[in-house]
Amino acid sequence: MKITNLGSRDYASFYVACELFKQMSQQSHSKLGLATGGTMVDVYAFLVDLLKKNQLDVSGIETFNLDEYVGLSASHEQSYHRYMNDILFERYPYFTQSLIHVPNGDADDLAAETKRYEDLINQQGPVDIQILGIGENGHIGFNEPGTDMNSTTQVVNLTESTINANSRYFDNEDEVPKQAVSMGLASILKAKRIILLAFGEKKRAAIEQLAKNEVDKQVPATILHAHPDVEIYVDDEAAPRF
Numbered sequence: 001m002k003i004t005n006l007g008s009r010d011y012a013s014f015y016v017a018c019e020l021f022k023q024m025s026q027q028s029h030s031k032l033g034l035a036t037g038g039t040m041v042d043v044y045a046f047l048v049d050l051l052k053k054n055q056l057d058v059s060g061i062e063t064f065n066l067d068e069y070v071g072l073s074a075s076h077e078q079s080y081h082r083y084m085n086d087i088l089f090e091r092y093p094y095f096t097q098s099l100i101h102v103p104n105g106d107a108d109d110l111a112a113e114t115k116r117y118e119d120l121i122n123q124q125g126p127v128d129i130q131i132l133g134i135g136e137n138g139h140i141g142f143n144e145p146g147t148d149m150n151s152t153t154q155v156v157n158l159t160e161s162t163i164n165a166n167s168r169y170f171d172n173e174d175e176v177p178k179q180a181v182s183m184g185l186a187s188i189l190k191a192k193r194i195i196l197l198a199f200g201e202k203k204r205a206a207i208e209q210l211a212k213n214e215v216d217k218q219v220p221a222t223i224l225h226a227h228p229d230v231e232i233y234v235d236d237e238a239a240p241r242f
């Protein structure tokens with residue numbers, strides 16, 4: 001695993017957008033593992049730009065999102081499904097709807113939904129490129145500290161740290177859902193190639209933990225040391241200081 005400081009958020013976002021674009025243009029039936037959150041906003045903006053400039057045929061591209069809040073419908077303003085529609089799928093509206101997968105956090109039977117989603121990853125996967133952000137507490141997807149290394153898609157309880165960090169997207173902290181459906185750590189590791197991005201000083205401590213080269217269950221992202229093809233790109237602020 002290599003941590004590369006690309007200097008700025010702009011450079012790193014553009015680099016990752018280019019990697020996604022290359023994958024999609026070289027293989028018209030590519031499978032992409034997608035992430036949401038503030039970190040990914042510029043990646044998708046650059047990607048939409050590249051797709052438009054090149055009029056890329058994306059009808060065969062299949063996408064799998066990492067997670068979704070429990071209790072929010074796909075159309076809810078803060079749902080990750082809505083984020084994806086607003087930021088990618090409606091800006092470049094040539095994806096095939098049936099090939100876009102986001103866990104349904106609003107399902108009546110969440111246990112059945114987690115099974116359905118994991119089965120889908122197993123049947124349709126593996127994902128060619130999985131992109132990941134990282135939580136201030138080292139989570140990937142919504143796999144919080146202490147998550148089992150063998151976990152598959154499951155309902156998770158969000159920690160105080162995550163609820164607090166994500167409250168910036170809601171009117172107030174009380175509105176942040178307390179649970180999410182998330183791909184597990186084992187589900188994420190099934191991807192062929194993984195690219196993790198981290199920007200800003202608040203992510204530095206988590207990146208410094210990753211730089212230590214040891215798997216620590218309390219820092220879920222460190223499970224990535226068990227994967228053979230992981231790249232990490234950071235900006236100056238998130239780069240390790242030791």
Ligand code: PGA
Pocket residue numbers: 036037038039040133134135136139140141
């Ligand atoms: P952020 O979230 O991109 O909104 O900082 C990343 C994460 O929690 O994985």
